[in-house]
Amino acid sequence: MVKSEQKSIRGEDLKAKVLQTTLKLFSQQGYFNTSLQDIRKSCGVSIGAIYHHFENKEALAKALFETLLDEMNQVIMEAMDPHDSCRAQSHAVAEALFQLTLDEPQKMQFILMAQHREYLPDAAPICSSRPFQSMKDIVEQGMRKKEIRSLDDWVAASTMFGGALRLMNLHLDGALDRPLMELLEETMDCAWRGLKA
Amino acid sequence: MVKSEQKSIRGEDLKAKVLQTTLKLFSQQGYFNTSLQDIRKSCGVSIGAIYHHFENKEALAKALFETLLDEMNQVIMEAMDPHDSCRAQSHAVAEALFQLTLDEPQKMQFILMAQHREYLPDAAPICSSRPFQSMKDIVEQGMRKKEIRSLDDWVAASTMFGGALRLMNLHLDGALDRPLMELLEETMDCAWRGLKA
DNA sequence: GTCTATAAATGGATAGAC
DNA sequence: GTCTATCCATTTATAGAC
Numbered sequence: 001m002v003k004s005e006q007k008s009i010r011g012e013d014l015k016a017k018v019l020q021t022t023l024k025l026f027s028q029q030g031y032f033n034t035s036l037q038d039i040r041k042s043c044g045v046s047i048g049a050i051y052h053h054f055e056n057k058e059a060l061a062k063a064l065f066e067t068l069l070d071e072m073n074q075v076i077m078e079a080m081d082p083h084d085s086c087r088a089q090s091h092a093v094a095e096a097l098f099q100l101t102l103d104e105p106q107k108m109q110f111i112l113m114a115q116h117r118e119y120l121p122d123a124a125p126i127c128s129s130r131p132f133q134s135m136k137d138i139v140e141q142g143m144r145k146k147e148i149r150s151l152d153d154w155v156a157a158s159t160m161f162g163g164a165l166r167l168m169n170l171h172l173d174g175a176l177d178r179p180l181m182e183l184l185e186e187t188m189d190c191a192w193r194g195l196k197a
Numbered sequence: 198m199v200k201s202e203q204k205s206i207r208g209e210d211l212k213a214k215v216l217q218t219t220l221k222l223f224s225q226q227g228y229f230n231t232s233l234q235d236i237r238k239s240c241g242v243s244i245g246a247i248y249h250h251f252e253n254k255e256a257l258a259k260a261l262f263e264t265l266l267d268e269m270n271q272v273i274m275e276a277m278d279p280h281d282s283c284r285a286q287s288h289a290v291a292e293a294l295f296q297l298t299l300d301e302p303q304k305m306q307f308i309l310m311a312q313h314r315e316y317l318p319d320a321a322p323i324c325s326s327r328p329f330q331s332m333k334d335i336v337e338q339g340m341r342k343k344e345i346r347s348l349d350d351w352v353a354a355s356t357m358f359g360g361a362l363r364l365m366n367l368h369l370d371g372a373l374d375r376p377l378m379e380l381l382e383e384t385m386d387c388a389w390r391g392l393k394a
Numbered sequence: 395g396t397c398t399a400t401a402a403a404t405g406g407a408t409a410g411a412c
Numbered sequence: 413g414t415c416t417a418t419c420c421a422t423t424t425a426t427a428g429a430c
Contacts, residue, residue, distance in 0.1 A: 011413075030312060035406080048414055049206045051408085115311065115312055118230060149389070154373055155360070155380050156387075158360040158361075158363040159384065163359040170324055174322070183351065186349055187349055189391075190392060194356075244397085248426085254425090
């Protein structure tokens with residue numbers, strides 16, 4: 001039944017299907033444990049079709065990675081947009097990222113926990129990617145407006161989001177007993193107490 | 198010259214040399230980008246010798262991983278030992294881990310940034326390993342003694358050490374402009390403000 | 395205990411038909 | 413644009429000499 005639904009997939013739909021399947025397999029097993037044959041089988045497509053849309057395995061991973069970083073950055077921008085204060089923006093961003101972690105665990109797994117530089121030699125470290133830069137910007141802005149006290153930029157950013165990011169990791173590792181979202185208020189309150197002017 | 202120094206390495210010395218070389222290569226290139234041939238060449242030993250001391254590549258990685266987790270836990274225990282209060286213990290542990298990151302970046306790189314479960318299917322998530330459990334214990338103890346306010350255990354632990362761990366990551370990624378150790382006081386002060394009763 | 399040579403399998407990538 | 417068949421390099425692991 002699954003097979004019959006897929007048989008007519010072509011063009012951009014096929015490309016999207018490949019990306020979707022690749023995300024699933026990479027996040028579950030990792031890049032190196034996933035062969036192109038695995039991807040081929042899992043989405044009922046041929047090797048030739050995959051190579052038509054992506055130059056090679058590395059380019060496939062790169063396309064996926066960049067798509068997800070863009071998406072994450074989009075989520076961050078939309079979350080902070082309606083707010084003015086550093087505190088409100090940070091809270092909204094953390095909430096949006098928690099929600100994304102719950103809605104799309106594979107995407108967050110791939111972004112947060114994969115070692116991209118092992119297979120994308122030219123990739124920048126994740127901490128300098130746009131979404132993480134956006135988060136750092138929020139905190140630096142808050143420091144300029146004296147909402148948070150004067151601290152090293154990296155210390156301030158790590159304090160604001162370090163706890164929340166760690167909880168996302170723990171959730172994805174299955175370590176948390178309580179629902180992730182229930183921990184949002186406490187975590188961001190702790191961060192704020194540590195930073196406020 | 199290097200070769201002539203190594204030619205007589207045998208037995209336990211050889212085993213240690215293999216582990217040391219493996220750490221270097223795994224932390225630099227990752228597990229999957231490092232072949233046994235790479236290890237063989239890099240430490241001037243034969244494949245046969247490696248297989249004599251380790252059942253297979255996975256067992257080699259496992260031996261290395263467990264050694265490093267033990268070492269890290271040892272560092273933590275020794276750092277907290279002279280202190281009583283949760284605050285002093287946490288500070289000492291963070292300082293010791295910063296120092297370990299500076300002294301042995303490859304070891305911390307391997308512990309903090311590798312995705313061990315991609316090649317050690319039976320490995321527990323890193324957050325439940327002994328060193329991380331020790332850190333969590335310090336915080337929970339502090340909560341019982343009312344030094345820090347009543348919070349979810351994971352939130353408290355993530356707040357106390359989330360910032361410091363993130364800074365270690367950033368340092369290893371080369372993202373920090375300032376020396377890691379200069380950020381210790383500020384980071385742990387932020388964490389403490391967020392947690393104190 | 396250490397070595398070399400090689401087996402056996404797998405994976406990325408290509409060629410060419412449709 | 414998609415498919416199948418195949419090439420070639422690489423890798424883990426073993427066998428057997430020393």
